[in-house]
Amino acid sequence: MAGIEHKLEVDAATSRRLARVRRRDTEPELAVRRALHAAGFRYRVRNQDLPGSPDVANRSRRWAVFVHGCYWHHHPGCSRATVPKRNRDFWLEKFESNRLRDHRKSAELEQLGFRVITVWECETTESEIVDRVLLDPLSRFLSAQPSNGTT
Secondary structure, eight states: OOOOOSOOOOOHHHHHHHHTOOSSSOHHHHHHHHHHHHTTOOOBSOOTTSTTOOSEEETTTTEEEEEEOTTTTTOTTOTTOOOOSTTHHHHHHHHHHHHHHHHHHHHHHHHTTOEEEEEEGGGGSSHHHIIIIIIHHHHHHHHSOOTTSOO
């Protein structure tokens, strides 16, 4: 998709609401960073020079973590991945474009030898879930040796 061609008409209230959405240092991102740090993993959070600008990355260990909002990245099967009623076609195209971009950027990182994992916003909400659903899989994933022999 080259670009979204539908005209989006946004009223003032919607515009103010969307302007408050943070791009980084969100609660889900901070939860992932706290969990990684507590588990002894070290990382960088400013990764604009890597494809897709991962939220968290360790360049020497060659891993990257994307923390996706369920709404904006349209998490399949998640109740938070709603579609607005107004301008529905625009939003469906926007969400599809986001998913394609996410897939493309993960593939680019993998081509560079990175292992990539996506953590969804809904997986970071309760501390019990963070430990069971987030931290254990992240620890196993990040502790594993890269398949291409790099360290």
